[in-house]
Amino acid sequence: MPATGAKPAGAADEASAAEAVRQMFDSIAPRYDLLNHLLSANIDRLWWRRTAHTFRPVLARPEAAILDICCGTGDLTMALLKLRPNGSRPILAGDFARAMLTRGAQKFGASRFRKSNGRHQQPGAPFAIPLESDALHLPLRDRSLDLIVTAFGFRNLANYDAGLREFYRVLNPGGQLGILEFSEPGGLIGKAYAVYFRRILPAIGQMICGKNGPYNYLPTSVGNFPSPNSLLQMMRSAGFVDCCWQPYTFGIAGLYTAMRPPVV
Numbered sequence: 403m404p405a406t407g408a409k410p411a412g413a414a415d416e417a418s419a420a421e422a423v424r425q426m427f428d429s430i431a432p433r434y435d436l437l438n439h440l441l442s443a444n445i446d447r448l449w450w451r452r453t454a455h456t457f458r459p460v461l462a463r464p465e466a467a468i469l470d471i472c473c474g475t476g477d478l479t480m481a482l483l484k485l486r487p488n489g490s491r492p493i494l495a496g497d498f499a500r501a502m503l504t505r506g507a508q509k510f511g512a513s514r515f516r517k518s519n520g521r522h523q524q525p526g527a528p529f530a531i532p533l534e535s536d537a538l539h540l541p542l543r544d545r546s547l548d549l550i551v552t553a554f555g556f557r558n559l560a561n562y563d564a565g566l567r568e569f570y571r572v573l574n575p576g577g578q579l580g581i582l583e584f585s586e587p588g589g590l591i592g593k594a595y596a597v598y599f600r601r602i603l604p605a606i607g608q609m610i611c612g613k614n615g616p617y618n619y620l621p622t623s624v625g626n627f628p629s630p631n632s633l634l635q636m637m638r639s640a641g642f643v644d645c646c647w648q649p650y651t652f653g654i655a656g657l658y659t660a661m662r663p664p665v666v
């Protein structure tokens with residue numbers, strides 16, 4: 403049966419799946435950054451940077467309306483901000499796990515530029531506005547964004563089709579979508595990686611995090627996620643055009659890109 407959305411252990415329906423995901427990320431928030439960098443040997447930084455560079459032309463437009471949804475602790479948001487000109491419109495950074503978002507806001511929020519006397523250190527420096535929000539019910543108007551990006555969050559949505567439809571709704575005609583997600587590489591590299599991803603990673607995750615759930619959920623959720631071709635097909639069915647998948651690092655991760663068709 404094709405995957406419709408994330409199914410954490412014990413979740414009976416979409417609402418309980420979303421709630422289990424939210425609670426899980428809230429519970430691992432204090433260790434999230436440390437584990438991320440450790441378990442990926444810092445390759446995650448390259449992936450975020452590469453994703454941001456893909457959207458350089460939109461990011462360079464000061465007036466562009468941009469959302470990083472499922473922003474978590476904000477490392478993709480930070481990579482996007484590096485490519486924003488001074489004085490540009492703030493990026494919106496959304497997540498439904500408050501503990502993750504709070505940590506993110508400490509990195510990307512306007513206050514990071516404040517001195518103790520309350521004056522801005524770098525006037526006009528780009529920043530992001532934290533938005534506690536559910537990706538499936540964005541508190542945004544139809545056709546109001548030029549770019550939506552999401553890193554390692556889409557896989558966790560309780561309904562992938564609903565997520566794509568929601569992204570389509572809030573994008574302007576001609577607006578762009580980028581979904582950075584894990585995938586499962588094939589061949590010998592895939593076999594070696596599977597040993598790491600399914601056995602070693604959950605063990606290290608449990609050791610550092612003190613819980614065995616979240617880092618077992620990670621490989622399971624990647625295993626249940628649609629293949630690149632299936633997700634591209636879902637994107638086309640939601641109305642997107644120019645749908646592509648660019649593998650990163652032997653296909654361990656990859657960037658899906660698409661566009662809401664411009665009005666002709």
Ligand SMILES: C[S@@+](CC[C@H](N)C(=O)[O-])C[C@H]1O[C@@H](n2cnc3c(N)ncnc32)[C@H](O)[C@@H]1O
Pocket residue numbers: 420423424427428438471472473474475476477478496497498499502535536537538552553554555556558559560
């Ligand atoms: C693996 S983390 C990725 C965080 C960050 N983007 C990164 O690259 O490190 C996934 C994030 O997606 C968020 N998330 C999952 N489902 C969501 C939803 N329906 N709405 C908003 N955020 C969601 C989680 O709370 C979590 O912070």
